[in-house]
Structure formats: C-alpha cells, structure tokens
Amino acid sequence: LDNGLMLTPPMGWLAWERYRCNIDCRTDPKNCISERLFRDMADRLLEDGWRELGYEYVNIDDCWAAKQRDEQGRLVADPERFPSGIPALADYVHARGLKLGIYGDLGTYTCGGYPGTTLDYIETDALTFASWGVDMLKLDGCYSNATEQAEGYPLMSKALNATGRPIAFSCSWPAYQGGLPPQINYTVLGEACNLWRNYDDIEDSWGSVLSIVDWFFNNQDVLQPAAGPGKWNDPDMVVLEESKSQMALWAILAAPLFMSNDLRTLSDEARAILQNKMLISIDQDPLGIQGRRVIKEKSNIEVYLRPLAKSASAVVFFSRRTDMPYRYQTSLKNLNYTSGVYMAHDVFTGEMVQNLSDATNFTITINPSGVVMWYVYPVKLRELGNSSVLSVLCGARVK
Ligand code: A2G
CATH class of the missing domain: 2.60.40.1180 (Golgi alpha-mannosidase II)
Incomplete structure (x- = not known):
C-alpha cells in the first residue's frame, strides 16, 4: 500500500500467540489482555534496547473490546481491563517513541467473539481508531465471506487514508481465502494493504514453524514477487525463544518481526538472537526483495x-x-x-x-x-x- 509506511518490514511486539484471549485479570493480572500488559511491554521495548533496533510497534490483538458498541455505534475498550482507555494507552506508547497497533475484524464478530466491523461500520471504526491515535490496524477476517472481504478490505484501506492519520494496514484477507491465486490477487492486495497474513496462525512449536516455512517457500513463485517496500507477506509472529532458524528464515522472507513472548522474562540467549544487529539489518534491507x-x-x-x-x-x-x-x-x-x-x-x-x-x-x-x-x-x-x-x-x- 503506497501510503509511505512500512518501507521495510514492520517490527515490534504482538500479544496474540502468547497471551491469546486471557481476560482473567482477577487471577492473572500480569498476563491478562489489559492496559497493564501493553504498558509493561512498551517499557521493556524502550528500556531493554529493542526500540533502537527497530522494534517499535506495541500491538493489541483480539479481546480488547467491550462486548457492545456505545450509543453512537462506536467500539469501546473493555472498561475494567482498559480503565484509562485506548487514547491514554496510545499517549503512553507514543511518549516512549513507540507506535500502537490495534485489532479489528471485517465481519459480524472477531474470531474471539467481540464486536466485528461489518461493511456499514468501516468508516466509523476507521475514524474511531484515528481519533484514538492508533498507528496500525490488523483487520482479521472471521465471520465474513469472500465477497464481503473483496469489498471490505479495499474499503477500509480507503477509509483509513481518508482519516488523514497515517495508519498502517495489516490484512488477514488472504489467510481466509487459501492465500493463492485465483482467489487472491496479489496486485490488488499490494495496493490495499501494507502487510497481509497469507496462511495459518503460528503456534509455539517447531512443527508449526516448519509448516509455515514449507507453505511460504513451496509457493514462492507467487509470494516472492508480491513483496516489496510498503507491502509484505506476513508468516506471523516470531515465537520460539531459542530459534535461530526461525529468525534466519523470517529474515529471508523479509517478514515483519513481531515478537509474541514475555519480554519481562526473556532469557539472555533468546534476547541475543532477537537483538542480533546483522540479522535485523538483513530483514530490514532497503531493497525489500524477498528471498x-x-x-x-x-x-x-x-x-x-x-x-x-x-x-x-x-x-x-x-x-x-x-x-x-x-x-x-x-x-x-x-x-x-x-x-x-x-x-x-x-x-x-x-x-x-x-x-x-x-x-x-x-x-x-x-x-x-x-x-x-x-x-x-x-x-x-x-x-x-x-x-x-x-x-x-x-x-x-x-x-
Ligand atoms: O484470530 C485469527 O485467528 C487471527 N488470524 C489470529 O492472528 C488472531 O488475531 C486471532 C484472534 O482471535 C489471522 O489474522 C489470519
């Protein structure tokens, strides 16, 4: 997407793989999806040397919202888990020189059952996210069909642009349509989105990493030419704490580097891999050619x-x-x-x-x-x- 954003693959932290839809803040206050978790991770990104290496996004995934929209039809954050609200969280993140990402779903509900963005809510939600100071939107695709997606993803892309706030756009569209032509037109995708999830969700296992590696490289003739500055294939998050192999192959893929791990307890060995400067500079190479x-x-x-x-x-x-x-x-x-x-x-x-x-x-x-x-x-x-x-x-x- 030619909006001047993400000229190299985005890097940061994303809650989903490790923290899922844990909303039980009573028994697990440190790890539930709440403003505390995202503030903690923002602190870590700043204080432990991540930000200066390029890890700049703090991304909220599913299960952040209240179950109902407000009277004006706007999405609202869960008031118990985000008592200060998303704008305050955006301020907190921005004050640390970082960026805030949020999650929505093109469809009736999010995958986790929270309010979704049906076609008639696209403009409202784009305006809400912009007014909150959000810097990136991941738009998931549960509870919509191929026709709605073909209409909705480009519409959201235009609606975000129309807000006047630079908001990077991550589309889960291809992951819901098999990830390959003829269902997926990579030219259209590259015009509408800065990155896109093509394939299955990653799990914290070597088997899952391997199945993703296989799919991306077995389909490299289609996927490799689709990537470039401002438009990236997204093999999903970096999960294994000790995985040199995953990081090496993600860098070949010019993949976004979103970590989904506990930055508060990461081992020194894992940190050294994720903070390897040469590896990061390869991933972030300015030509943006996928390997x-x-x-x-x-x-x-x-x-x-x-x-x-x-x-x-x-x-x-x-x-x-x-x-x-x-x-x-x-x-x-x-x-x-x-x-x-x-x-x-x-x-x-x-x-x-x-x-x-x-x-x-x-x-x-x-x-x-x-x-x-x-x-x-x-x-x-x-x-x-x-x-x-x-x-x-x-x-x-x-x-
Ligand atoms: O919903 C989907 O499974 C997402 N997958 C996953 O990343 C996560 O956001 C989850 C939340 O309920 C895709 O976006 C392809």
Whole structure:
C-alpha cells in the first residue's frame, strides 16, 4: 500500500500467540489482555534496547473490546481491563517513541467473539481508531465471506487514508481465502494493504514453524514477487525463544518481526538472537526483495538466498535433519554467484570467511533443525556493478 509506511518490514511486539484471549485479570493480572500488559511491554521495548533496533510497534490483538458498541455505534475498550482507555494507552506508547497497533475484524464478530466491523461500520471504526491515535490496524477476517472481504478490505484501506492519520494496514484477507491465486490477487492486495497474513496462525512449536516455512517457500513463485517496500507477506509472529532458524528464515522472507513472548522474562540467549544487529539489518534491507529457497538436497539440507543492497546477499543453510550435525560442502558458484572474490560473515557467531572465491569449496557444519547464516558481500567482482546474477535468480527488481 503506497501510503509511505512500512518501507521495510514492520517490527515490534504482538500479544496474540502468547497471551491469546486471557481476560482473567482477577487471577492473572500480569498476563491478562489489559492496559497493564501493553504498558509493561512498551517499557521493556524502550528500556531493554529493542526500540533502537527497530522494534517499535506495541500491538493489541483480539479481546480488547467491550462486548457492545456505545450509543453512537462506536467500539469501546473493555472498561475494567482498559480503565484509562485506548487514547491514554496510545499517549503512553507514543511518549516512549513507540507506535500502537490495534485489532479489528471485517465481519459480524472477531474470531474471539467481540464486536466485528461489518461493511456499514468501516468508516466509523476507521475514524474511531484515528481519533484514538492508533498507528496500525490488523483487520482479521472471521465471520465474513469472500465477497464481503473483496469489498471490505479495499474499503477500509480507503477509509483509513481518508482519516488523514497515517495508519498502517495489516490484512488477514488472504489467510481466509487459501492465500493463492485465483482467489487472491496479489496486485490488488499490494495496493490495499501494507502487510497481509497469507496462511495459518503460528503456534509455539517447531512443527508449526516448519509448516509455515514449507507453505511460504513451496509457493514462492507467487509470494516472492508480491513483496516489496510498503507491502509484505506476513508468516506471523516470531515465537520460539531459542530459534535461530526461525529468525534466519523470517529474515529471508523479509517478514515483519513481531515478537509474541514475555519480554519481562526473556532469557539472555533468546534476547541475543532477537537483538542480533546483522540479522535485523538483513530483514530490514532497503531493497525489500524477498528471498527464495534455491537448493533442496536429498540429505535434507536446504539453501536460501536473499539479495541485499550494495550487491550483498544473505545465505541460510538450513538442516531439516533430526540426527546430528551435518557437514555440508558447496561453493558460492554452486549457489549461482557471479565469479569474483567475496567476504562472508557468520551472522550468529560473528566469524568471518575472507577471500572466498566463487569457486572455492567450503564445508560448514549445520546442527539438526539448525541454520548457518551468512552475510556475503563482494570484495572484487570480475564483472562489475553486478547484482544481476542474484536478481535473475530471485526474479526480482534490482535497480
Ligand atoms: O484470530 C485469527 O485467528 C487471527 N488470524 C489470529 O492472528 C488472531 O488475531 C486471532 C484472534 O482471535 C489471522 O489474522 C489470519
């Protein structure tokens, strides 16, 4: 969506995967969906170094609203769990240099059974969110059909624009229509939305992460060209606290990085992965070209590539093996790199491989379910000015 927002994939924190629809503030005041939870997370994002790395959105998901609209037909926050109201929460978040996201649903009800935004409420709700100072809207798609969605998502996009407040727009539309053409037209989607959920909700398991990875890379011919500055595929939240593999593959996907975890109790190891600067800069690369899976070996090793600015690139060697670390031998030439000399940085260990000629065979050791991730850049290219090999490989728009 060409509204000047989200020129790189958005980053932040989102309540859903970890906190769901926990509205029991009496027995679980620290973890229920309430203003306290979002304030706590805003404090953490500011004080623990997340904000300066780009994690700037604090996003409310389902179950924030009261069960009834007010007399004017406006949505209202649950008065017991959000006694200060959403505008006050937006102020709190903004005072910390962060942004506030909210959740709605195009349909009769939200997935959790709260008031939905039917077609006749689109304008009202857009105006309400803008008047509250909200910076992003995720519009879910429970309780509506394909026709209503094809009408409603573009309508909400226009209504948000008409409020005059910059509000980024996340559409769950494709996730409800199979995520693929002909049901989903990715050109239309890119014109209406800044990001979109294409597939199933993530769960906190490696199986769930793998099923998402499979779906996105098996359908990369459709999905990869659809992404770019201002319009992103969203494989859903980053959930596993110790998952280098998830973060590496999300960065290849140019995915939004919304964490859904407890920032108050996160382990140092997990924090180091989520705060890895090189990994973040790969995810946030200004060209905004989504990467692709380029090799699938019988040995269950896979290689993923994403072209980056300044003729650099990111490579992920991923092992689906479940037995033991695997020694994988290849060369940059095997991965279709232009002939020349390169430098590679290991994104997780910080080690450098110098003077790597495209023809040099190298061997890396990949842990089971693990990755080795490299940031690669040319030291000397024989054919100059060249990101063309990678751009052909990725079917992508490189200037
Ligand atoms: O409703 C849906 O399942 C959402 N899925 C999920 O992310 C969460 O918001 C949940 C809340 O009830 C999609 O948006 C695809």
